[in-house]
Amino acid sequence: MPLDTALLQLLAFTAILIAIAIHRRRAARRPKPPAPPDFLQRHPEFIHRYTEEIFGQIHRRVFPDLDPATLRALFETFRFEFSARGGFIFTPPPGTAARLVPRLFPPARADDVLRALRKYRADTPDDTELMHVTLLRAAKGDPDAIAPLVKAARRDFRDILLLTPDNGDHALRQFVLWLLEHDALAPRG
Structure with missing residues (x-):
């Protein structure tokens, strides 16, 4: 049983890493919102x-x-x-x-x-x-x-x-x- 438990933990950990990688890729592709028109006035x-x-x-x-x-x-x-x-x-x-x-x-x-x-x-x-x-x-x-x-x-x-x-x-x-x-x-x- 300990081997099956370790294998399940490894699979769960791998699934989490894959989910994080997919999330980061999607976030990188998302366009950044444009700066508001008064941005330059607020940031001299x-x-x-x-x-x-x-x-x-x-x-x-x-x-x-x-x-x-x-x-x-x-x-x-x-x-x-x-x-x-x-x-x-x-x-x-x-x-x-x-x-x-x-x-x-x-x-x-x-x-x-x-x-x-x-x-x-x-x-x-x-x-x-x-x-x-x-x-x-x-x-x-x-x-x-x-x-x-x-x-x-x-x-x-x-x-x-x-x-x-x-x-x-x-x-x-x-x-x-x-x-x-x-x-x-x-x-x-």
Whole structure:
């Protein structure tokens, strides 16, 4: 009898494990409910669109030494968005990476860098341009670093994002100064 009891307990335990696995699979397939419309209002730590009030705060706090018109043009051109926790995201205009490459790399290597960048494609043109600019930042002017960075980005783009901080006043200042130093607002050519 003890063998039959042990076998029954094992079968019961197995049935419970199977039921848990089925429940987890069904729960994973269930769509998550959308956030209520006032979600962003109740959670100010999420992204805020660029506004004059946000511009004024950032200009006073992070860029008191920069010309407001230049900074405003950069924020509008690159469609910056900010979070209350200090993070930022941006969307570079089309052709930004192609404009930056000749300013960052020797002329003899610029075509190689552009060819390597073309190997990375994201789901949308905006995301592709964003990653191209991020790859240029991460390369720090080294044309030999681009190909391995592109390869890493194709595996998992988040690895590249970790190399270029996007949180805090210092990171924002460094990035904006990098863009201005390489004349990112200048017309192509």
